[in-house]
Amino acid sequence: QGPLVQSRAEVKKPGASVKVSCQISGYTFTNFDVYWVRQAIGQGLEWMGWMNPKSGNTGFAQKFQGRVTMTRNTSTMTAYMELSSLRFDDSAVYYCARGISISCGGSNCRGGWLDPWGQGTLVTV
Amino acid sequence: QSVLTQPPSVSGAPGQRVTISCTGSSSNLGAGYAVHWYQHLPGAAPKLLIFDNTNRPSGVPDRFSGSKSGSSASLAITGLQAGDEGVYYCQSYDTRLSGSWVFGGGTKLTVL
Numbered sequence: 001q002g003p004l005v006q007s008r009a010e011v012k013k014p015g016a017s018v019k020v021s022c023q024i025s026g027y028t029f030t031n032f033d034v035y036w037v038r039q040a041i042g043q044g045l046e047w048m049g050w051m052n053p054k055s056g057n058t059g060f061a062q063k064f065q066g067r068v069t070m071t072r073n074t075s076t077m078t079a080y081m082e083l084s085s086l087r088f089d090d091s092a093v094y095y096c097a098r099g100i101s102i103s104c105g106g107s108n109c110r111g112g113w114l115d116p117w118g119q120g121t122l123v124t125v
Numbered sequence: 126q127s128v129l130t131q132p133p134s135v136s137g138a139p140g141q142r143v144t145i146s147c148t149g150s151s152s153n154l155g156a157g158y159a160v161h162w163y164q165h166l167p168g169a170a171p172k173l174l175i176f177d178n179t180n181r182p183s184g185v186p187d188r189f190s191g192s193k194s195g196s197s198a199s200l201a202i203t204g205l206q207a208g209d210e211g212v213y214y215c216q217s218y219d220t221r222l223s224g225s226w227v228f229g230g231g232t233k234l235t236v237l
Contacts, residue, residue, distance in 0.1 A: 035226065037171075044127065045163075045171065045214050047226040062222050095170060099226075102218055104157070112218045112226065113161040115173035115182065 003027065004096055004118035011124045017084040020121045022096030029077040030054040033099040035114055036070065036081045040092040050099060051079060086125045093120040128153060129160075129215050129229035136235040137205045145232045147198040147215035153227060155196035158218045162191055162200045165231070166211040174213070175200060202234070210236045 003026035012018050022034060036048040049060035051070035058070045069082045079096060097114035104110075130148040137143040147160060154160055162175040173182050175191035178198065188203045202209060215229040 037228075044212075044231040045165070045216075045228040047228065050226075059224070061225055097171075100176075102158070108157040108159075109218070110159050110177045112159060113173060113176040113216070114163075114171075114226075115176070117170040117172070119170050 002119065003116050004098065006094075006096060006118040006121045009122040009124070012086050014086055014088060014125055016086050016125075017082055018086060018123050019080055019082040020094050020096075020123070022079045022081070022118050024077045024079065024098075027098070029072075029074060033101070034070075034072070034079040035097045035099045036068075036094065037097060037114070037117075038092040038094045039120075040089065043092075048081070048094075053079065083123075086123075088125050091123060091125045093122050095120050127230040128219055128227040129217060131213075131215060131229035131232045133230070134233045134235065136237055138237045139205050139207065141205050142201060142203045143205060143234065144202075145200045145213050145215075145234070147200070147229050149196045149198070149217060151196065152221050153196075153217045153219040154193065154198060156220060160191070160193050160198040161216045162189075163214045163216065164209075164211055165214060166208075171214065205236050207236050210234055 005023045007021040030053045033050045035050045051058045053072045071080045096118040100111045102111040159177045163171040164174045165171045178193040190201045212231045214231050219227045
C-alpha cells in the first residue's frame with residue numbers, strides 16, 4: 001500500500017451519489033492540498049478539484065461545480081470526494097493525489113504537480 | 126479538446142529516442158506556469174516523471190528529460206525500453222475559469 005490508499009470499486013445507478021475516500025499516510029495530512037482527477041474509459045486525465053485539509057477550502061473545475069463535494073476527516077487523515085446526480089458518462093477511475101503549491105516569482109512559477117497518487121477507484125454507473 | 130495539446134501517439138524501436146510535445150497558450154505555459162509530466166502504465170496509477178519543466182523525482186532514470194520554451198514543452202525518452210510503453214501526459218495550471226489544473230490529452234507511446 002502506498003501513501004494514498006483509496007476505497008474500493010463502486011457500482012451505482014444513474015441519479016445516485018458516490019463517495020470515494022482517500023486515506024493518507026507517510027506525511028502530515030494538513031500540509032498539502034488533496035486533488036482529485038478522473039479518467040473515463042478511453043479518455044485522458046481530467047482534473048476535478050482540490051481541497052485544503054487544514055482549512056477545508058475547496059476549488060472545483062467548472063464542469064463539476066454543483067455536483068461535487070470534497071471533505072476531510074483530520075483525525076483519520078482521510079479525504080473524501082462525493083459526486084452526485086451520477087450519469088453514465090461519470091463511469092471512470094477516480095484518483096486522489098497530493099498537490100504541491102504553486103509559487104511565482106518574476107515571470108515564472110514553480111509547483112503545481114501531483115505526487116504521489118492513490119491507486120484509483122473504479123466507479124461504474 | 127484539451128487545453129494542452131499533445132500528439133495522440135508516438136512510437137520507436139528499443140534503444141531509440143522519442144520526443145513528446147505539449148503545446149499550451151498565454152494562459153498557462155506562456156504565462157510562466159511550469160509543466161509536469163506523468164507516465165500512466167496499464168493498470169497503474171499515474172506516476173510523476175518530470176516536475177517544474179526539467180526536474181526528475183528521485184528514482185526516475187535520466188533517460189527521461191523535459192524542456193520548456195515559451196508556450197511549448199517536450200518530454201524526451203532515450204534508450205527506449207519495452208516497459209516504457211504507456212500513455213504520457215503533460216500538466217500545468219491555467220488562469221482561465223478562476224484557475225484550473227489542466228492536462229494534455231495524453232500521448233500513447235508504442236515500443237516497436
